Amino acid sequence: MxxxxxxxxxxxxxxxxxxxxxxxxxxxxxxxxxxxxxxxxxxxxxxxxxxxxxxxxxxxxxxxxxxxxxxxxxxxxxxxxxxxxxxxxxxxxxxxxxxxxxxxxxxxxxxxxxxxSGETLVTLAITEGDGRWDLDGISTTATAIDSSWVINGEKRYVIDGSIADKIIVVARTTDGISMLVVESDAPNMTITPIVTLDSTRKMATIEFNGTPARLIGTQGASARAIETTLDLAGVALAAEQVGGASRCLEMAVDYAKSRIQFGRPIGSFQAIKHKCADVLLEVESAKSAAYYAAWAASEQNEEFEISAPLAKAFCSDAYFKAAAENIQIHGGIGFTWEHDAHLYFKRAKASQLLFGDSSYHRERLAQKIGL
Known part of the structure; x- marks a missing residue:
């Protein structure tokens, strides 16, 4: 391998x-x-x-x-x-x-x-008022009227919900969980941008009140497709977190080499060395987890269901630690708006919660391996 x-x-x-x-x-x-x-x-x-x-x-x-x-x-x-x-x-x-x-x-x-082609922007609307990412939390409903469908309910934390041309909505029908696509200019729909910790990733709340929609796939048979989509998105997010953590490590090491205190670079002090070494270990381990999950996804084998929550949980914590230690190594300047360290810290924290926090994915992993 x-x-x-x-x-x-x-x-x-x-x-x-x-x-x-x-x-x-x-x-x-x-x-x-x-x-x-x-x-x-x-x-x-x-x-x-x-x-x-x-x-x-x-x-x-x-x-x-x-x-x-x-x-x-x-x-x-x-x-x-x-x-x-x-x-x-x-x-x-x-x-x-x-x-x-x-x-x-x-x-x-x-x-x-x-x-x-990039011409059409599309997003997925799952989470509702309770903030859950599992399908048991779905209360938005889709109802068939003649040969068409209408949606009622509210979706929160919809990534790029204000700019998407089409919104894939996860809703509950009489036969179970279904997917439907809604046009951004559909009537009886209100899209409200929301302010989040991470301003680099825009989110919105979307309210549906008899909004017309088009059914995707078989009614009530979308649960498995949504679960797989969330795992694939989790693997993609893990890769994104690896990239952010790697950049935090680079920023911390570069600053430790150039910042002079007491006549020597702060990177020569044992406490700073230990911080950098710990972050390096986290980053390299996160890479292994993310790459393994991506390989399992590409092979479409039974290991994917295990490696996806593992990667999301580990990479989330690794990124947050790397971003936090980067600020600590930079000292006072790392807390300021002018420095970029806080941008990575906010992305790390927001990403840690996206699709469920680390504890949620560790619980999923434990259930899948029978613990």
Whole structure:
């Protein structure tokens, strides 16, 4: 078993890193944080027209490049490293994956090509007022009226919900959990942007009051597809967290080498050495967990259900520790708005809670292995 990335995958990493360094420096990140949309449309067009990143893991028959989770892991890791502001995670890790996991070939042929080109932004709406990410928390309902459907309920923490062209809504029907797609300009729907700890990832609350929708797949048969989508999104988030943690380690080490105190670099003091060494261990272990989960996802084997919650739990804690220690090593300046350390800290904390916190995923892991 070889966990090393191929030459082509490493070339992809180099291309994405160059793009992020050019188009997503922290000055750009800060600028997009202050906007309502939260991303630069021109950068988004270049990302798709020149790099084709939205098409990466979509099958060729639906206008994609036909790659898989390993290539996405490379991309998400580099985006996490740069705190990239854009609807890539919502469209690719959530929306596209939900459609791909469905049994609706017509919906795939209809929706995926425009997602692959980046023309259509799509997201997934699951969580409700109780903040739960499991399907038992779904109370939003979808009702069939003649040959159409309407949705009633409220969804919270919808990533890029205010800018998505299409929203995949998880709702409860008479036969069970179903997926439906709602157009952003549909009537009887209210979309409200919300302020969160992490301004680099925009979220919204969406209220449905008899909102017309289109059913995806078989009514009441979407539970498995949604669970798999959430695991795939968790693996993508783990890769993003690895990228962010790696960047925190780089920032801390660079500062420890250059900051002079008592006539010597602070990196020469044992306490700082220990902090950096501990973070390095966390980052390297997180890489192993994320890469293993991505490999299992690409192989579509039985290990995926175990490795996905493991990666999400471990990488969440590793990123948070790396971001917190980065601030500690920087000292007073690390707490200021002007320094970038707090941007990573906020992303780390918000990501730790996204799709459920570490305790939730450890409990899922324990149940899956029979503990």
């Amino acid at each position: 070889n966990f090393a990335f191929s030459e082509e995958q490493e070339e992809l990493r180099k291309s994405v890193r160059r793009f992020m360094e050019d188009k997503s420096p922290t000055s750009s990140v800060r600028a997009q944080m202050e906007t309502q949309e939260g991303y630069d449309r021109e950068v988004w067009d270049i990302l798709n027209n020149q790099l084709g990143l939205c098409s990466l893991a979509i099958p060729e028959e639906f206008g994609g490049a036909g790659f898989g989770p390993l290539e996405l892991t490379v991309v998400f890791e580099e985006m996490g490293r740069a705190l990239f502001c854009g609807p890539y995670f919502s469209s690719v890790a959530l929306g596209a994956n939900a459609i791909l996991q469905s049994d609706d070939e017509v919906a795939k042929a209809d929706l995926l090509p425009s997602i692959a």
